[in-house]
Structures are given as structure tokens and as C-alpha cells.
Amino acid sequence: MNTTPKSHLYRLLLIIIVFLVAFITIKEWAAPASWNYQGWYRGDALTDVAAQPLIYGGNQSCQSCHPAAIKKLRKFTHRALSCESCHGALADHVRLKKKIAAAVVDKTRPQCLNCHSEQINRPKGFPMYSVKGEIGKRVRKHGDEGLKASCLKCHDAHDPTP
Numbered sequence: 001m002n003t004t005p006k007s008h009l010y011r012l013l014l015i016i017i018v019f020l021v022a023f024i025t026i027k028e029w030a031a032p033a034s035w036n037y038q039g040w041y042r043g044d045a046l047t048d049v050a051a052q053p054l055i056y057g058g059n060q061s062c063q064s065c066h067p068a069a070i071k072k073l074r075k076f077t078h079r080a081l082s083c084e085s086c087h088g089a090l091a092d093h094v095r096l097k098k099k100i101a102a103a104v105v106d107k108t109r110p111q112c113l114n115c116h117s118e119q120i121n122r123p124k125g126f127p128m129y130s131v132k133g134e135i136g137k138r139v140r141k142h143g144d145e146g147l148k149a150s151c152l153k154c155h156d157a158h159d160p161t162p
């Protein structure tokens, strides 16, 4: 083969062209048709997601049947919580405006401790359940009894004000 001072450059160019052609061919074959619709994502994903059945309704969805619970929750410290974070998804309880199954009513300590166990990573000033009061210094009255008693013995879940 004739070699000139530039022949290594031609070989390099050839390799680049082969890679470019391979890249474009594979990309055309593998990318979904709606790819790059207003950005680097699959445009059809929007209709796919919108077609999924609703599982959570949000607090508004409980309003028509449980106005008293909504009103009470709004008044107190748990106002920011979603009903469904404690009672499970709307879709498991109501379908076509009819009750189809009981909603979750979990009265156990772990339900409350999910959010209130004493942990150093909680936001500053977040009310924590503490027996010894090592971190959650705001709590003083959780003595030995607090170790096993149901939280609901002393706190109302919708109005937890001690």
C-alpha cells in the first residue's frame, strides 16, 4: 500500500465515518418514534402515564363523604398530612363513589413512629417521640409507660396536640 505522510489521517477519517454511520443506523432503529418530542424523552410516555388508573385521590377526594374529619385535621398540627398516608389509597376504599372496602385504620405504634421516631436526621424542631429525650428534648412525659402504650391512648391521630 502507498503510504504518504497523510495516509494515517485518511485511515482515521474512515474509522470515524464507519462509527458515525453505525451510530446513526442503530439510533434510527432503536429510538422510539416519539423520541425527542420537545426534549430528550419519549413523547408517548405522556399519554401512557395519563392512561394509568387513579389510585390516590388527595384530601379533596375524601371531602364529600368525610367533611368532619377534613375539618378537624385542617385545624391542627397534622394539617399538612395526606389522609391517604395513614389510611391507604382511595382506590382500595372507594370506586365509582361507593365504598367497596374498609379504609386502613392502623392504630399501632409503628404507624406513628414512621414519622416520629427519634432520629438525628429529622428537621430541626420536628416533634419526635422520645423516651429518654436525648434528641427530642421537647418531650418530657414519655416515661416507661410510653415504651409500650398505644400512642392513641393519649393522642388523637387527627388532632395530636398533647
Ligand code: HEC
Residues within 6 Å of the ligand: 059, 062, 066, 069, 070, 071, 073, 078, 081, 082, 083, 084, 085, 086, 087, 105, 106, 107, 152, 157, 158
Ligand atoms: C396521622 C395519621 C392519620 C391521618 C393523617 C388521618 N387519619 Fe383518620 N384516623 C387515624 C387513626 C389512627 C384513626 C383511628 C382513631 C381511633 O380509633 O382512635 C383514624 C380514624 C378515622 C376515621 C374513622 C373514625 C372517625 O373519626 O370517624 C375516619 C373516617 C378517618 N380517620 C378519616 C380521615 C380523613 C378523611 C383524613 C384526612 C382529612 C384522615 N382520616 C387523616 C389516622 C389518621
Ligand code: HEC
Residues within 6 Å of the ligand: 057, 058, 059, 061, 062, 063, 064, 065, 066, 083, 084, 087, 089, 090, 093, 094, 097, 098, 099, 101, 102, 103, 104, 105
Ligand atoms: C363515596 C364516599 C366516600 C369517600 C369518597 C371516602 N369514603 Fe371513607 N368511608 C365511606 C363510608 C360509607 C364509610 C363507612 C361509614 C363511616 O365510618 O363513616 C367510610 C369509612 C372510612 C374510614 C373508617 C374505616 C372504614 O372503612 O370503615 C376511614 C378511615 C375512611 N373512610 C377514610 C377515607 C379516606 C382517607 C378517604 C379519601 C381518600 C375516604 N375515606 C373517602 C365513604 C367514603
Ligand code: HEC
Residues within 6 Å of the ligand: 077, 078, 080, 081, 085, 086, 111, 112, 113, 114, 115, 116, 125, 126, 127, 151, 152, 155, 156, 157, 160, 161, 162
Ligand atoms: C406522615 C407523617 C406523620 C405520621 C404518620 C404521623 N405524624 Fe404526627 N406529625 C407529623 C407532622 C408533619 C407534624 C407537624 C410537625 C411540625 O409542627 O413541624 C406532626 C405533629 C405531631 C405532634 C405534635 C402536635 C402539637 O400540637 O405539638 C404529635 C403529638 C403527633 N404528631 C403525634 C402523632 C401520632 C400519635 C401519630 C400516629 C397516630 C402521628 N403523629 C402520625 C407527621 C406525621
Ligand code: HEC
Residues within 6 Å of the ligand: 109, 112, 113, 116, 126, 127, 128, 129, 138, 139, 140, 141, 142, 145, 146, 149, 150, 151, 152, 153, 154, 155, 162
Ligand atoms: C401516656 C400518655 C402518652 C403516650 C402513650 C404517648 N404520648 Fe406523646 N405525649 C404525651 C404528652 C403528655 C406530651 C406532651 C409532653 C410535653 O410537652 O412535655 C406528648 C408529646 C408528644 C410529642 C411531642 C409534641 C411536641 O410538641 O413536641 C410527640 C411527637 C408525641 N408525643 C408522639 C407520641 C407517639 C408517636 C406515641 C406512641 C409511640 C406517643 N406520643 C405516646 C403523652 C403520651
